Amino acid sequence: MEQSIRVLKHLEATSEVRFQLEYALAGGCAIDAHGTPLQDETMESARQSHAVLFGSVGGPKWEKLGFDLRPEIAILRLRKELNLFANLRPATLFEPLIDASTLKPEVIHSLDLMIVRECAGGLYFGEPRGIETTSNGGRRGYNTETYATEEIERVGRIAFNLARTRRNEVCSVEKANVTESGLVWREVMTELHRREFSDVILRHMYADNCAMQLVRAPKQFDVIVTGNMFGDILSDLASMLTGSLGMLPSATIGAATSGHYNPAVYEPIHGSAPDIAGRGIANPMAQILSVAMMLRLSLGMTKEAELVEQACINALSAGARTPDLGGSLSTSQVGDAVIAQMERLSIPA
Ligand code: IPM
Ligand code: MN
Numbered sequence: 001m002e003q004s005i006r007v008l009k010h011l012e013a014t015s016e017v018r019f020q021l022e023y024a025l026a027g028g029c030a031i032d033a034h035g036t037p038l039q040d041e042t043m044e045s046a047r048q049s050h051a052v053l054f055g056s057v058g059g060p061k062w063e064k065l066g067f068d069l070r071p072e073i074a075i076l077r078l079r080k081e082l083n084l085f086a087n088l089r090p091a092t093l094f095e096p097l098i099d100a101s102t103l104k105p106e107v108i109h110s111l112d113l114m115i116v117r118e119c120a121g122g123l124y125f126g127e128p129r130g131i132e133t134t135s136n137g138g139r140r141g142y143n144t145e146t147y148a149t150e151e152i153e154r155v156g157r158i159a160f161n162l163a164r165t166r167r168n169e170v171c172s173v174e175k176a177n178v179t180e181s182g183l184v185w186r187e188v189m190t191e192l193h194r195r196e197f198s199d200v201i202l203r204h205m206y207a208d209n210c211a212m213q214l215v216r217a218p219k220q221f222d223v224i225v226t227g228n229m230f231g232d233i234l235s236d237l238a239s240m241l242t243g244s245l246g247m248l249p250s251a252t253i254g255a256a257t258s259g260h261y262n263p264a265v266y267e268p269i270h271g272s273a274p275d276i277a278g279r280g281i282a283n284p285m286a287q288i289l290s291v292a293m294m295l296r297l298s299l300g301m302t303k304e305a306e307l308v309e310q311a312c313i314n315a316l317s318a319g320a321r322t323p324d325l326g327g328s329l330s331t332s333q334v335g336d337a338v339i340a341q342m343e344r345l346s347i348p349a
Contacts, residue, residue: 001055003284003335004291010339011304022049026078027057027071027272038074046078046263051298053291054078054267059274078265079119079252085151086158087117087231088251088293089269091218091238096317100243100325103215108241113221114166115238116159117231119252121151122181124228147181147227152188158253159225160197166222169201173210173226173234185227207234214238235269244324245270246283249290251297264298266290280330283322285312288338311341 008019024030024042031037037057046052057071067073078084093101093111101108126144134140156172163170172189174182186204193202205213207230213220214234218241226234239248248269253261268286276282289312296305320337321327329337 001053001287003331003338004053004287006335006339007288007291007308007342010342011307014342015304017301017304026054026074028059028062030074031062031065031069031071037069037071038077043077043081046082046265050260050262051294052078052082052263052265053294054265055287056268056270056272058272059277075265075267076124080125082254082263082265083120084252084254084265085118085120086155086253087115087119087235088158088162088253089115089117089231089235089238089248090250091115091235091242091248093242094247094313094316096313097243097247097325100321101241103218103241108218111218111241112166113218113238114162114223115231115235116155116162116223116225117235118147118151118155118225118227119231120228121147122228145179145181145227145229147185147188149184149188152185153192154255156189156192156225157196159223160193160200160202163200163223164197168199169222170197170203171210171221171224172202172204173207173224173230174204175207175230176204177206181227189225210234211237214241239269244283245286246322246324247285247289249286249288249293251290251293253297260300261297264294266294266298280332281323282331283324284331284334284338285316288312288335307342307345308338310345311338314341314345 011017012019022045024045025033026038026042054075057074062071091111091113093108098105098109123143123145126146129143131139131141159170174185176182176186211234214237236245239245250267250269252265267290270286273282292305292308295301315337318337320329320334322329322331322334
């Protein structure tokens with residue numbers, strides 16, 4: 001997060017732009033300081049903002065807490081209460097990283113796919129849910145996967161509209177062969193496509209097959225649209241195609257008002273990486289690239305977004321890599337490299 005703020009400060013120092021930044025704790029540190037993963041004041045200030053730039057939450061220290069007290073609640077509450085329902089997770093290969101991927105170069109060369117993950121419903125929020133004691137004294141945990149017409153249509157529209165600005169292809173992913181929610185998902189997507197988006201190419205795929213196809217031939221995909229749980233899993237998988245989980249940014253958006261998404265949440269798809277926490281070696285790229293998505297989608301600052309992205313690519317080309325990418329630089333050294341590249345690139349008027 002520190003490196004992302006440096007990027008914003010650099011934009012301020014080199015242009016007329018001024019960001020009104022407010023800082024708040026979320027997740028584990030908020031639990032430690034305030035006894036709750038997200039204070040109501042923080043929720044309110046998020047509601048008043050154009051965008052929320054979110055770090056990462058979670059860690060072994062808080063794993064024993066009940067579900068309603070865990071660090072993860074911070075992000076789930078933001079998504080839910082800001083009425084955000086679509087999580088955009090781009091898996092784009094930055095060419096300098098082609099050797100960092102575990103996959104063969106020809107499989108991932110020029111990879112550019114977008115996962116649109118529904119994030120306000122499905123298994124994460126469905127009722128009933130809980131843990132109960134069974135008659136033999138054992139325990140039974142249960143969750144419910146539900147998807148209703150409107151929930152599917154609104155995320156479907158985001159995916160189809162995005163596809164129109166890309167390669168015009170949507171792959172809708174579910175398990176219609178075993179779940180009712182998956183069957184409804186497929187039928188609603190088919191109907192939405194017929195009614196409003198027949199110019200876009202739509203195909204359907206089972207989630208297990210999609211996982212396999214993503215590793216076998218990921219370039220067959222343009223936009224993937226899927227539910228909450230499958231989207232969570234498939235986006236982690238897709239991130240590794242690009243070299244590291246530390247590379248993937250995300251935007252969580254709701255309905256657009258006058259072309260911009262406000263408020264919306266921007267965060268790396270990775271978690272808090274407790275195994276390396278505090279060592280100063282986490283890859284800041286996904287967080288910095290989330291800033292770029294924020295500039296573009298919530299603040300209407302396309303040129304600045306491109307500048308940040310290009311600076312990241314140039315920094316990677318110049319060898320600015322943390323250990324997850326096989327490099328030996330620290331988090332702040334990669335930050336230095338990105339800022340240095342921003343200095344070299346100027347914003348065209
Ligand atoms: C993500 C994360 C979150 C999720 C957790 C932290 C709640 O894994 O953004 O992908 O499961 O959505
Ligand atoms: Mn995840």
